[in-house]
Amino acid sequence: MLDKIIDFSLRNRLSVLIGALLLVISGIIVTTQMDIDIFPELTAPTVVIMTEASGMAPEEVEKLVTFPIETAVNGATSIRRVRSNSTMGFSIVFVEFDWGTDIYKARQTVAERLIQANEMLPDDIDRPVIAPQTSLLGEMMIIALESDTLNPIDLRTMADWIVAPRLLSVGGVAQVNIIGGEIKEYQILADPYRMNFHGVTMNELVNTCNAMNINTSGGFINQYGNKYIVRGIARTEKVSELANSVIKVSGGFPVRISDVATVKTGRAPAIGTASYRGRNAVLLTVTRQPDANTVVLSEKINEVIREIQENNVSSLIFHTDIYDQASFINTSVRNVMKALIEGGIFVVFILFFFLFNTRTTIISLLAMPLSLFVTIITLKALGYTINTMSLGGMAIAIGSLVDDAIIDVENIYKQLRKNVILPDGEKESPLNVVYRASSEVRTSIWNATLIIIITFVPLFFLGDLEGRMLRPLGISFIVSLFASLMVAVTVTPVLSSYLLTDERRLKKAVKGSWTERNLSRIYLKALQYTLGKSRILIGITSLVFVISMVLLTTTGSSFLPAFNEGALTVNISLPPGISLEESAKTGLEAQKILLGIPEVTSVSCKTGRAELAEHFFGENMSELDVPFILKERSREEFFADVRERLKALPGASIEVGQPITHRIDRMLSGTRANVAIKLFGDDINDLYRIANNIRTEISDITGIGD
Numbered sequence: 140m141l142d143k144i145i146d147f148s149l150r151n152r153l154s155v156l157i158g159a160l161l162l163v164i165s166g167i168i169v170t171t172q173m174d175i176d177i178f179p180e181l182t183a184p185t186v187v188i189m190t191e192a193s194g195m196a197p198e199e200v201e202k203l204v205t206f207p208i209e210t211a212v213n214g215a216t217s218i219r220r221v222r223s224n225s226t227m228g229f230s231i232v233f234v235e236f237d238w239g240t241d242i243y244k245a246r247q248t249v250a251e252r253l254i255q256a257n258e259m260l261p262d263d264i265d266r267p268v269i270a271p272q273t274s275l276l277g278e279m280m281i282i283a284l285e286s287d288t289l290n291p292i293d294l295r296t297m298a299d300w301i302v303a304p305r306l307l308s309v310g311g312v313a314q315v316n317i318i319g320g321e322i323k324e325y326q327i328l329a330d331p332y333r334m335n336f337h338g339v340t341m342n343e344l345v346n347t348c349n350a351m352n353i354n355t356s357g358g359f360i361n362q363y364g365n366k367y368i369v370r371g372i373a374r375t376e377k378v379s380e381l382a383n384s385v386i387k388v389s390g391g392f393p394v395r396i397s398d399v400a401t402v403k404t405g406r407a408p409a410i411g412t413a414s415y416r417g418r419n420a421v422l423l424t425v426t427r428q429p430d431a432n433t434v435v436l437s438e439k440i441n442e443v444i445r446e447i448q449e450n451n452v453s454s455l456i457f458h459t460d461i462y463d464q465a466s467f468i469n470t471s472v473r474n475v476m477k478a479l480i481e482g483g484i485f486v487v488f489i490l491f492f493f494l495f496n497t498r499t500t501i502i503s504l505l506a507m508p509l510s511l512f513v514t515i516i517t518l519k520a521l522g523y524t525i526n527t528m529s530l531g532g533m534a535i536a537i538g539s540l541v542d543d544a545i546i547d548v549e550n551i552y553k554q555l556r557k558n559v560i561l562p563d564g565e566k567e568s569p570l571n572v573v574y575r576a577s578s579e580v581r582t583s584i585w586n587a588t589l590i591i592i593i594t595f596v597p598l599f600f601l602g603d604l605e606g607r608m609l610r611p612l613g614i615s616f617i618v619s620l621f622a623s624l625m626v627a628v629t630v631t632p633v634l635s636s637y638l639l640t641d642e643r644r645l646k647k648a649v650k651g652s653w654t655e656r657n658l659s660r661i662y663l664k665a666l667q668y669t670l671g672k673s674r675i676l677i678g679i680t681s682l683v684f685v686i687s688m689v690l691l692t693t694t695g696s697s698f699l700p701a702f703n704e705g706a707l708t709v710n711i712s713l714p715p716g717i718s719l720e721e722s723a724k725t726g727l728e729a730q731k732i733l734l735g736i737p738e739v740t741s742v743s744c745k746t747g748r749a750e751l752a753e754h755f756f757g758e759n760m761s762e763l764d765v766p767f768i769l770k771e772r773s774r775e776e777f778f779a780d781v782r783e784r785l786k787a788l789p790g791a792s793i794e795v796g797q798p799i800t801h802r803i804d805r806m807l808s809g810t811r812a813n814v815a816i817k818l819f820g821d822d823i824n825d826l827y828r829i830a831n832n833i834r835t836e837i838s839d840i841t842g843i844g845d
Contacts, residue, residue, distance in 0.1 A: 141581040148629040155633045166512025174432040174524040177468045179611050184236040186249040187270035189751050193228045201225040211256035215248045226757045271313040273426045280425040283415035283458035295320025298421045311431030318749035319413025319421040321406035328401040337394045351384040411747030412723045417730045437465035461743045462764045475530040482537040495654045498638045506544040506626045513622035532615025543584045543627035551576040551635045559645040569640035577632045588624045707765035710794040719758040726761035738767040
């Protein structure tokens, strides 16, 4: 088979070179069109159900809202796990399906189950809502909104009605969660004394409030050849018109809302607050859809922000320096690309040093770009992106890509040098020599490549998250290595037949290069010495193997190595029951502490939760996003300094992590920690006491950070 490929290539040399050129052009075009991401898509098919239950205690939310929803969806087909959280006034249920389940079919299944659950839910809560389809790493950007001229109510109104709708209109944006500021509401403050004087009951006042501020249709009238639409217009934004709404007629006189209550605009009770660099602000968290290109989408969002500022909304000040996943993606991919390029340059120097021939070096090196372009085209065809895993596979393979070509071109060059010094009657044609030399090493090339490829095959048998994470790495490595094999039996012989057959050059290089001659002499001496000491050599090798196996069994392991995301996620937990205002004060104090650290460039804080947000906390918890740039200190020293300084916060439990790492941990265990200990029971007070005891017992274990 390989002999036939070599023979075909040498008989159609021009076609092979044109094909290689087209491959390079196609590879360049596809590379510029490839999506870039930090990791492959790791999200299991998940449907998120959120329910607002204003005023309910966590225990009531769990019993009356969360449990009926869990019960309703648990029996659906292909469900692998159901998780939930219940906090004051809010329930969220995560329904995870088996890998490979059609997400739209899963959402339809959950929607049908919710119809049954609605009958078991209390009447005075909002209906359950299925969250938009998002990704595990979907939270791609956090935007802070401030203003020097607008009050907190107007600032939040601008965010709700101008900024958020504009961001949602960008293709690829799944959700925009808003927290902070003050939500505007129309308040009707009933006066019981005035109500008693006018004989108005609370039910009458509530019914009037429910029925007012609604436009009604009255059909139409045909008159004088025209059609007139009849409308009852009662909807208004004016407080005075709302106050004039009639409750009833008593004694021939109308009783208005203003007669029994005070009508005004005010702020709704807050369930969450936000701040930026220690100043009150509105934070918008932009979540992308699963298949959206993060880098491209980030550029579109920044363009929209510029448009909003230009379109007569100069009073708004946007800050996008808190968290932008696109910058981390670009940095990560750039670092891997740098390693890839550095590895390629190193290979160039090594090749030239050993071969000591410009033409053989060029022929061998061409295997790298051709193999990598084949890999990128294959990834595109399979629906993968350029990410750290796929680039990592190429980086691992970079040294092996030239192996097959080196073996082939070195043997061709050697046989051509032998052929050139033969008498004229015994010389073969250069093409025959190239074919014979390539055929001699084809079995070695095939076996070596196949053995290396087989070692990566087990990656494709991994399931769940591990398989989806490492599969692109395996594909990149195997495809690039197999492509290098094909290059070695097609392009390499053809180029050798053009570039290495000049008789004058061959005669000069008959004795081989200086490197080749000296290394051969040194290797011969080393080989003779080791063959005479075979038992000692085998003993040393066996000892090294045993030591390595011992080290392997005693070395720790983790799913992913620690990496620098350029941002911290700091969770501050205070005792349950603390007010939102006091919890927010602790968040402000934490921001002041963090801004005093040289590496920290900015900081934002979310205390409590936003309305209908998947990423939520109770009022006793604050989450701080802290972008940083490492300068003189290492990552470990910086993290240790952050933990040490935050210990000054009284009564607070601190957890320091990183955004993407937190989300992967949540995918693996349902929590934002590397290791989670879960307690189950009926008495929440006992659970809280036992949890504190466990924390005390494990706090001294080496390696625990938070």
